[in-house]
Amino acid sequence: MERTVIVRLKALWFTTLALGLAVSACAPATAPPASAPTPSAAPASQAAPQASPKSPPLASGTTQAPSAASTPTPRPATGTGAVPQSGSEQPRYGGIVKAISAFDIATLDVISSSSTTVQYVTRPVYSTLLRVDPAKPTEVVGDLATNWEITDGGKVYVFTLRDGVRWHDGQPFTAADVVFSIDRMRNPPKGITSVRKDLWQTISAVEAVDARNVKITLKAPNASLFSLLAAAPSQIVPKHVLEKDPKAITANMVGTGPYKFVKNEKGIVFEAKRNENYYVKGRPYLDGVQYYIIPDAATGFAALRAHRVNFGGWGGSGISVSQSQQIQREGLQINMVRYPSIGGQFIILNQRPGRPFADERVRKAFALATDVTAAIQLAQEGLGRRVGTFVNPASALPEAEVLKYPQYQPVTDKKLAEAKALLTAAGYPNGLDLDGSGYSQATYVNAMEVFAQQAKSVFRIKIKGLETAAAYDGWKAGRFDMAVAPGSPAMNDPSVRAAEFYVSGAGSNYAGINDKEVDRYYAKSLEATDPLERRKIVQEWERYMLDHYLIWYLTNNEYIMPMWKEIRDKYIPDLTSGHEWQDVWIAQ
């Protein structure tokens, strides 16, 4: 009997081992990503970086052509750390940037996802018609388009496309691809969802004049068109691929960008390699780009410090202030670039009829009883810029003017007394109980805790930290009084921002703002194609919204992007268009 037990136990052990090996054999045959190659000489076909030819002078009645990709001018980073830009350094070819993505990449088709992660990873593979000038982020220059004319009072645009561009599969790029791509974003085929479809409805028709010219006709003049065409999600995709299979690019990518798609292993890594036939001669410098999916912040930080990755990533993949301090303490050779995003966190006061904040006096009382500056310091480790309701530096109010409003100043007894008086006049002599609803993420809830403490003598805020889906459901249904909520628009354009958050009936207008004057300013902002006039309109608009305490940002998000010292970058990453990977290189 005993011997039987012994024999069977041995048999069990061997069987388990064999099963384990068999199961492991069934695991996906995942090839390890290519390791960083040894420094390579510049490819023979690529000359040293040089200026592209400027556009020819235009006839009268047309706008100034944008400059083609000229020799980039190095611009120092601002804030903590600076990307080394030694004047004597010459870019060198070779190397791979290994970056972190905090989120998995569910799809590679940017039009059917609102995730900025999808935008970032796909940006190096695709091109857009225009792009934000990396040297001057408030301006737009050509990418696939080299030139354009505007006629018919700002309703008709004709873009001239760059010659000699090829898709990564070798097929020629033509105007038909642009028409196809824009139509796809305006009116996606069945089975495809375009999350920014509304933004493209400003276009009434798009057609190919010939192989190199595209004509876009608008329903009405729209000053946001350039921002729309330059935005990272406005990628030009291959007609010849998608006509055969409308979903081809959800898992594969054929673009015209500086990098070619290699693979996207879900949950593991996204990889792209150099496009040897890129239309900007001398670019890109890198052999490739890899994004490793690292959802846990502590793990990502450890991987960065151990030099398993050499680039921290953007947004949610960046590091905190305390982590940046730790890097400095440890003396690691990591540069840290501090940069703003196009969005931030709103302070939303529910102004729907019947709610306390429908009364402007109550909103003003809240502004008097809280201090955004202190909240940023305490809840965000001081990371974040103070802005009003608009973020684009080309049009937003200067910070000095924004800071004059009471919500940006320290809470004093005088301010609290004024708040109390306003509440009494509004019918709340004993203060007000508020239902506070925010994301359960620390920065959101912490900010609400700060407000609750600051305003406790006049407002009693009951804070609820909710999971993403539940939070959005509650805001959409108006089941809250005040909230700290994300406020990142599809692009950094004031009209687009308003269309999402401020105008009556806007999809993300959780505050329930229903103000005819706001809607009027929105309409005016669309029509103002002159940048100076537009700036004036937007600043008036912002003053109006702040004067009536309709909505304001807790903070314009700032991120700290770490990169190991060997990485060189000519520009601060501009999140309106995504990082310009073609200009990144790795030093010796």
Next chain:
Amino acid sequence: MRVYIARRLLLFIPTLLGVSTLIFFLIRIVPGDVAILALAGPGGDVRQIDPVSLKALREQMGVDKPLLVQYVDWLWTVVRLDMGRSFTQDQPVVSIIWQRLPITAELAILASLLTALMGIPTGVLAALYRGTWIDYTSRVVAIAGVAMPTFWIGLVIIVALLWLFKWFPPLGYVSFFHDPWVNIQQVIWPALALGYYHMAVVSRMTRGTMLEVIRQDYVRTARAKGLADFMVITRHTLRNALLPIVTIMGIQFGVMMGGAVIMESIFLLPGLGRTLFLAITMRDYPLLQGIVMFLSVSYLAINLAVDLLYAWLDPRIRYS
């Protein structure tokens, strides 16, 4: 025995029916618009899109139908071993499970091995040296393993590797058969963390069963015959004490398969656990339901296998 097996297999059906009903309706009670979350993707902004597109998307997903209709439709896909298509990954659920399962299984197997390697010797020593510092140390080590959360153990391992060796496991999961050395570097650490957590139970149980068996007459007889201590312990005592340990470890294996979410996230293993967590946050109903059903079937199968194994190892046990 065949009757017993048949009866146990038949009992799978009501159990799985109960699980499927529970998970199906439970996840739908949780607030959140599935269509908007699918468009947002992991970490994406939940941006409102136009109602017409949302309606079309909901129709495509099948979430516009009445709940009972959705439930019956989904049950039918389960019966056909189809399980539908993931909302967020646009792939068949079965193929996602098939891709992720080996990674989680490898982690669970390695963790089980480490549990055995750490837990059994500790328990044996604690039993043999009962009441001494060895026993007390083993108890402290075991209780510490249970008391410390696994995610904390995992993070401590990462910090320790970084601090002591300036080292981090290689990124980008690689299968054992593609590169065994890289694979071991990636999987050994989460297996250690998981194994340490589960070794406590194994250690304490080994100690208890060893103490029971040591008191048996046949062990006294073996000693009286003049057998060396080593032979008495390994051949007569331990092997009989291991029977309930095998049962426990089988159940722990099932738990590890379903509970490796944290370890997979920290150590970057794209296994079933992490996929399940993502499915919950994104309200990916087909994927969530599919994985839960799969884990339920696995757990039931493992329990049955453990019971049968127990009977096979010890012929005295017979199921009627």
